[in-house]
Structures are given as structure tokens and as C-alpha cells.
Amino acid sequence: MTKPVAVLYVVEGDSDRAAALDRDGIDVDTATPDAVERAGSYDCIVYEPATIDGDDRNLDGALRAAYPDVPVIRVASTGAGEPATDATRADRSTAADRLAERVRAVAGGRAGGPPQASDERDGDRLAALFENVGDPVVRTEFVDGEPVVRNVNEAFERVFGYEADRLLGEPLNDFIVPPDERESAKRLDDRAVSNERIQGEVRRQTADGIRYFLFRAVPIAPDDPTGNYEGFAIYTDITERKTRERRLEVLNRVLRHNMRNNVNVINGYAELLGADAEPQLVERAARTIRRTADDVASLTAKIRDIERAVDGGGRRPVELRPLVDRAVEPYRSAADVTTAVPDGLVVAAGDGLELAVENLVDNAVAHNDTDVPSVRVDARRDGSWIHIAVSDDGPGIPAAERVVLTGEHEITQLEHGSGLGLWLVNWAVTSSGGEVTFADNDPRGSVVTVRLPAASPPPDAASD
Template sequence: MPVREYELADKVDTLLQLRTQSETLTRQREQLQIIRDKHAGHGVVITDIDGRIEYVNTAFEKQSGYTSEEVLGRTPRLLKSGEHDKAFYEDLWETITSGDVWHGEMTNQGKDGGQYVIDQTIAPVTGPDNEIERFIAVNHDITELKDLELSLRERSEQLEILNRVLRHDIRNDMTVVLGWLDYVADHCEGELESELDRIESSAERVVELTTAAGDIVKTMGSDAEPDLEPISLTQILLEEGKKRQEVFEDATIELPVSPPCVTVAANELLSSVFRNLINNAVKHNDVDEPVVSITVRETDDRVQVRVADNGPGVPETIKDDIFDDELKGLESSGTGMGLYLVSTLVDLYGGEVWVEDNDPTGAVFCVELDVLNQSMGESGEYCD
């Protein structure tokens, strides 16, 4: 009896172990089926511990051009493209045979000889004894994404070249042109004065265009997240206002008195926002003495800068489209890019920009940004 009881207990224990193993295997099969179903749009490859392929799904067949019958029993080596060195595959194999998950990009070669790029994750599957029994690879084709990435990189490089041309070659040439215009004007003794003024105005618009276009290239030419930092809005605003007053001697630019010292999240192009708004307010003004009034308003956690002028105002028909990159009036003396740059930068800083009617005449361009911190300055001085 004791022997029979021992044998019975041993058999019961064996049966319990077998049931546990059976439940584990059932769960694994269910998990594998879930993987196959869930990743129907992804390539799925299942291999044994030696890397021989046991299963591929339809997405894999579409990616590689091979049918399941052509790859079963073979290893993924048939997909080697020559784009990866021996160390790449050794690291992959060492990772998954150590029980860890490998993830990375891989360039494969299909049946037709063409290459395709996949983003792939390979995970080991262990059995009841925690020994690795097979490997599962799930991937998705990112060939088009990589092609787009390459195209964007090439475009960025081209924009950078354009930026250098705009910033250096054209600006330098136009500086020479303006210098010769001054020399010619001094020797004309009043002759051709209006013609020379028109030439000078056109040359200055070219310089303005290179500045705006260069800033746009700098803003949009990178696919990286913008690097924003705390910048004194008050300092930028007052400095740019003073510079514009020196440029537009016939205009009056009224700067805010004792403005709050406001800091916002922006970059070095913040000055371009107010330079272009003031330029727009003066150049599109049709009165003999243009007046541009700049005020700063605080609204909760935001700051609003208002650039108001006494010009003709903005027609209702174009108010909603005035910041578009292609909008430019037939009689415009500007470049057609300044307000587009303003909108692009303000959006980059997480703010808003819009236009209102001024009273009694003119337009008010409003820029609203989030405030990082603020304190009152003394005697109109701005914060460091």
C-alpha cells in the first residue's frame, strides 16, 4: 500500500505538471494567434531556436515577394541585403538568444532583388521550463517613410544653401547697389531724383525680401523641434521699435512707456515678428505722417502686443487671409512674405496673431503669447 500510494502520488504530480504545461502551451498558442491577428498589417515571422522559419503571414509575403512555401524551413538570411555588417547580425542574435528583445531598423532584399526598410522587433518565446523555444519577429515597412525622410533632408539642405545665398550674395550685391546710388545721387544735382528714389526703394525691398526669406528658411528648414528659451519680450520690442524709427525717419513710432518686464518662450527670431509688423504698418500707410503706436496689455497668463497704425486699414475681404504666404495686394510695396513669417513664428511660439480695425482709421495687429514671468520695470527700462 505505501508503494502504491507513492506511485499514485507520483502519477498525480506528473499529471498536474502535464496539465500545467498544457495550459502554458495553450496560452502560448493563443498569444501567437493574437499576434497573427493583431498584426495582420505587419510582417510576422516565427522561427525555431535555430532561426529556421516556421511561419510567415501574408504581410511578410507582400513585403518580401516570397510565398510561405518558399521560406518555410529556411532562415531569414535569404533576405540579407548587404547593407548591414557582420557585427550588426551578431549583436541581434546575441540579444535574442540571451532572452532580451531586439528592436531596430533593417534593410532587407526581396525576391525581385529590390530593397525595402523595416522597423522590426524580435522577441524570444520561452516554454514551461523558461528555455527559449522560438523567436517571433514583428515588423512594418517604413520604406516610403525613409524615402520621405531623405527627401526632406535634401530639401532642408537646399533651403540652407538658399539661405546662404540670400544672406550673403544678394545682400552684399544690393549693398553695393545702394552705395553706388548714393554716389550717383550726389553727382546728379537734383536730376533724375524721382527715378533714383524708385531704384533705391526697389533695392531696399530686395534687402527686406532676403531678410524675411532667410528667417523663413531658418524657421522651417529644420525638422527638429524648435529650441525655445526664455526671452525678454519687452527688450526685443523696445529695441526693434527704436531700430525701425531710425529706418523710417518720416514716421512716428510710439513705444510703450514703463512697460511690464515680460518673458516669453521664443528664439532669436522673435524680433522678426515686430520688425515685420512695424514695417507693414509704415509701408502700407497712405498718410503724409505715418504714426505707429505700440502698446502692451497683460491678460491673465498671456501678454498682448498691439501694433496700431493710422493708415487705410485692412479690407474685410482679406482679413482672414492676410497672413497667407501667397497674399499680396497689387499696389503693395512689400515683399508679401512679412506677415506670413509673423504668423509662422507666432504659431511656433504657441501664440496667436490677428488683425482688427483701428479707431478712427487704420489697422491694429495683435500678437498674444504665453507669459513665463513678469515684473514691473522702472522708468521704462526693460529687464535683463
């Protein structure tokens, strides 16, 4: 005789679904949420919260701690306390029948019988694919509209830098979605629970900083009537490709624009230098040609700096205070420069960070229209991140410049940025896993903030 599927049904009070499963030949034990403990051997656990919007994360973790090898199905509340109508009774009956089918499938059998060999092979293949695929993959279950981690593969641990034990049972977005991406991530989640297959480029937080990914969402059981959405999220790291493409696009447009203008100036003045040219004209043309040639040389030097900033080796611990002191020193004679960088701040960054800070200060001084430019460099730690802010009292960075640099606007022929200094900053910081943000200073000027991963844990974490 075939052994019936054994289910632990966790619910506050009575449940029509638990009774229906029992009538369907499934061996059902019930327990209240405050009395969950290891008390038997089960093929599956079903959890029905008392309310739809109840916070059941602690219980969810307790269930998985008590029964780590037992699959858990979370079902929406049936609203058992509400008056039943013929329609709601029919709906509940259909949902209960389909839940019984799902319980048997999840528990490893079909209609109370042993699993078919093909089902076992399919499960083995899926497990092998999950573990061995080269891209990060996370299996999630949506709890109150939020994706909760059920499993991750080794590639996810390696690329995102979070160990599986730290993630299991926790909201995925709390770990990998940057604060400024929360709204767009919520929109993706809403589309996912509608059983829509999703693909697109996203920015995500890793333990080592911000990276770009091609994101794909694949539902596991799109026809599940319980509202218990589960799915796979697959992330392909495209950071290097995206950075390289954007760098080539910017350099191409800026070089074409600047070189064309400079060549036109040189050719125009060279045509004036005939044998009968007046001495004053020759002198003026010569000065202009020399100045334009210097601009070309400066541009090529800036391109070399960009190569050093982006390709200058991997990240390493960098003590921030001496770096800032070196970066601001050349500008103290031309501006009122102050710094507030505490000792002991160490960032994880590439060799381009010093060039980035130097270019921020240079930009603040060079484009300032006051008699004595005022520039301030502050740094502070916020958890696992270090923020470096460069403030000035100049005319500010135009909005068109900001949106192009931050990627919020596509680069066009006329919107390529006024120079390469801020592009160097952006690439140097993003190649170190950080990001650059812009704000207005009060009462005048700009604040450019660089956020980079700290090279060591926060003091409170280090002392644990």
C-alpha cells in the first residue's frame, strides 16, 4: 500500500484548505505559528498566514530552521472568518484541489504515488543546471509582494559576494538593490508576480560595489492558484562591456568634436600667414596656433590619464587622508581649499582614485567665476561605504552635463560634455565599484559626491 504524503499545515485556527487536504487522502498535522518545532517527519509544509499583509518572516525562518530539508509552500489567507457565498465556496474548493496537486508534486509524488523516473531525472537536471550555470542565479519566493531568497548558486555567491547562509530567508532587494533603484526594482517585482518573463539591464549592489547586469526573471509555477509566486532571477555581469562601450562612445564624440574644432582653427590661421601678412597678424596667428596645439596636447594627456585611471590595476586598500592631501596641494595657491578627512578611512579602489579627486578639485577651481574660488573636500564613513564630497562656490555643473555623466541621458553630437575631466572621474570611480552623484551647493555652486566601498568592515562589525 502506498504511503500517503505527510504534511504539516501551519495556521492560526481552523482552515478549510487543511481539512480539504485531509479529505483528499493527504496525512495532515496542524500546528499554530507560535508552536512550530521539530516534532515529526513531513514531506511538505504548508503555511497559511492569519492575514494577507502579516509579517511572517520570523516564522518563515523558524520553519526552515526546524525543517531545513522540507519544501515550504506559503498560501494566501482564505479569509475564513468572512461569510461564505456559493461563489467563494466554489473558488475555495477549486483552490484546495489544486493545492493538493501542488503538495503532491512538491513532496515528490503524483496522486499519492511514488515519483516517476522522468520527474526525478528532470529534478536532477534542474539542480545540476542551477548549480553549474556560470551566471549568478537566485531562487525567490514572493512574500507580501517582496522577493525572499530561497536558494542561490555558487556563481551568485562569488559575483555578489554574499554567502548563501546570510541571504536565505531574507528579502533579496535589501542586499542587492541600490537605494536609488528601489522604485524601478519594485516595478520589476510587480511585473514578475504577473508571470511576465522579464529581461533588461539593471544596476545592482554587490559586496564590492555597484555593477551592471543583464537581468532575466523566469517564473517556476506561473499557474499556481495560491498566489505563492516563485521564480528564478538570472544575472549576467555586463559591467566591463557596458563601461567599455560608453568609454568608446564618449571618446569618439569628444575627440571628433574637439579635434575638428582645433584643426579648423589651426587651418584658418595658417591660411592667413602668407608672404605679405602683416607682422601683427603673424604674431596673433602664431599665438593662437600655439595655444590650440597646447589644447590638443592637453587632450591627449587627458586620454592617457583616463587609460591610467580605468586600467591602472585592481582594487587595493587606499588610505584616504594622504591621498586627498596630495590631490589638493597644487591648487592651494589658486583657491581657498579646505579638507575634512578623518584619519583611518581606507577605501578599496584602483590607482585612478587620486586622479579622480584631483580632477574634481581642478574642475571646481578652473570653472569658478569668483575672485578666490572656495573648494572643500569632506569624507565620512557610512556602514560599508565611504563618501567623498567635493564642494565649491562656482556657477555649478549644468544639468545637461550631469544627466549625461550619470547615464540618465544618451550622448548626442551636441551633448558630449564640455571636457573629459568629469568623465575621467566617473570611469575611475565606477571601475572601483563606486558611483558619482551631483547636487547643488547652498547658497551657490556644486557638490560632487563619490561613494566607494570601504576596505575594511565597519568598526562595530570588526569588534563582534
